[in-house]
Amino acid sequence: MAEKLDFFQSAVVQNFTKDIERYHLGPLWSAIPDLMHKQPQPQALPYLWKWETLYAKLMEATEIFTPERGGERRAIYLQNPGLVNRQPWGWASTTQTLYAAVQLILPGETAPSHRHTQSALRFITQGEGAYSIVQGERIFMEEGDFLITPQGLWHGHSHPGDKPMIWMDCLDIPFIYGLGGTFFESYPDKIEQPSLPDNYSAKRYMGGMVRPIADRKPQIAPLGSYKWKGTEQSLTGLSEFAPDPFDGHAVEYINPSNGATAHPNIASWMQKLPSGFRSKAHRHTSATIYHVFKGTGYSVINGVKYNWSQGDFFVVPNWAWHEHVNLSSDDTYLFSTSDLPIMEALGLQREEAYTENNGHQEILDEFFPLLP
Numbered sequence: 001m002a003e004k005l006d007f008f009q010s011a012v013v014q015n016f017t018k019d020i021e022r023y024h025l026g027p028l029w030s031a032i033p034d035l036m037h038k039q040p041q042p043q044a045l046p047y048l049w050k051w052e053t054l055y056a057k058l059m060e061a062t063e064i065f066t067p068e069r070g071g072e073r074r075a076i077y078l079q080n081p082g083l084v085n086r087q088p089w090g091w092a093s094t095t096q097t098l099y100a101a102v103q104l105i106l107p108g109e110t111a112p113s114h115r116h117t118q119s120a121l122r123f124i125t126q127g128e129g130a131y132s133i134v135q136g137e138r139i140f141m142e143e144g145d146f147l148i149t150p151q152g153l154w155h156g157h158s159h160p161g162d163k164p165m166i167w168m169d170c171l172d173i174p175f176i177y178g179l180g181g182t183f184f185e186s187y188p189d190k191i192e193q194p195s196l197p198d199n200y201s202a203k204r205y206m207g208g209m210v211r212p213i214a215d216r217k218p219q220i221a222p223l224g225s226y227k228w229k230g231t232e233q234s235l236t237g238l239s240e241f242a243p244d245p246f247d248g249h250a251v252e253y254i255n256p257s258n259g260a261t262a263h264p265n266i267a268s269w270m271q272k273l274p275s276g277f278r279s280k281a282h283r284h285t286s287a288t289i290y291h292v293f294k295g296t297g298y299s300v301i302n303g304v305k306y307n308w309s310q311g312d313f314f315v316v317p318n319w320a321w322h323e324h325v326n327l328s329s330d331d332t333y334l335f336s337t338s339d340l341p342i343m344e345a346l347g348l349q350r351e352e353a354y355t356e357n358n359g360h361q362e363i364l365d366e367f368f369p370l371l372p
Contacts, residue, residue: 008030040285041319042096042287042319044093044096045080045317046301046314046367047082047314048313050311050312051309053371053372054076058074058076061104067110067111067112074103074105076101078100079093080315082317092173095317095339096317098170098172098175098266100170100289100337101169102125103169104166105158105159105164110156111158113154113190114154114155114186115187116183117152117176117182118171119171119265120148121147121171122147122170123146123170124143124144124147125311126143126167127165128143129161129165130157130158130161131159133154133192136154136192137195137197140198142228143228144228145225145228146225146226146253147225148224148262150220155192170268172266172339172342175342199225201223209256215257218255218258219255222255231251238251239272246281247269249274253268265339266337267286267337267338268337269336269337270334270336274326277325277326278326278360279323280323280359281323282323282352283320283321283351284350285343288338289337290315294310295332295334300323300360301316303362303363305367321361323361
């Protein structure tokens with residue numbers, strides 16, 4: 001090995017490398033160690049954002065930005081510290097493929113309609129009374145609802161209610177940007193006007209996963225809103241059985257017309273961890289962004305303890321060992337998004353269980369978040 005290193009550092013090799021660089025060429029023999037890792041080595045890092053910080057900064061932003069002044073959306077994204085200097089795609093990235101943000105809309109405000117090649121989803125964390133209008137359908141939002149806006153669909157937001165409303169956004173911006181496939185278009189008349197009855201798709205699917213016969217042919221977004229009540233009922237039914245050792249009781253939001261994920265590139269789950277539940281550790285090539293919808297506990301990611309409580313967000317990068325513990329006296333609910341569909345489509349998804357110490361990691365350190 002020492003001889004090999006000496007050879008690559010020799011003058012003849014270094015001079016040749018500099019010579020071919022003039023022609024925009026490069027030596028594969030030197031690049032292989034950085035290009036071909038024996039296992040994933042993501043540049044994204046595990047991290048946790050506290051709700052207190054996010055809420056405080058959103059409130060400060062109301063004094064500075066409005067949808068009419070300073071941008072289309074009042075949204076603050078979750079910047080992964082390991083990707084800050086990975087320009088240009090690394091900024092605005094929560095994982096190497098996904099962007100996540102918290103967005104606030106105040107009563108009386110309107111965020112104009114637009115469309116783009118990135119797929120978007122929303123999980124409603126706080127408030128009521130606002131709506132998204134997607135392809136002519138006004139979808140009124142309540143806490144715990146999950147909304148989808150697949151690529152290419154017109155969408156905007158407006159708030160005729162009387163209380164501030166906050167939700168989580170997740171888009172596949174870094175993935176689409178990295179592929180060079182970004183297109184964006186603003187709606188010509190500020191916000192699209194309704195062409196369908198309010199909450200049209202949710203009413204069509206009021207019976208749950210019995211679909212209208214018109215949806216036997218696959219559609220991109222036959223159901224635009226997944227109400228919290230239905231999600232909670234599904235998890236209640238699962239609770240009669242033993243929880244999955246890694247994920248507790250978990251359900252996935254799907255497209256009812258084809259059975260695939262609700263978004264082609266983004267998987268979205270809701271997990272219920274029973275009181276006192278401690279999952280076993282595992283890792284997978286898909287990266288995951290978590291939002292603590294309800295409850296208190298902690299996760300151990302690569303041997304580091306991340307304490308979380310209601311409203312917090314945290315990220316588990318690709319191929320990172322992770323396990324969750326519910327410290328609440330009641331059930332904990334974790335909403336999550338991941339790039340699982342991308343990994344599966346590319347044949348890259350792998351999963352591995354942690355086999356030492358009865359499936360639990362040794363806690364070597366503890367994460368302490370930045371607070372205002």
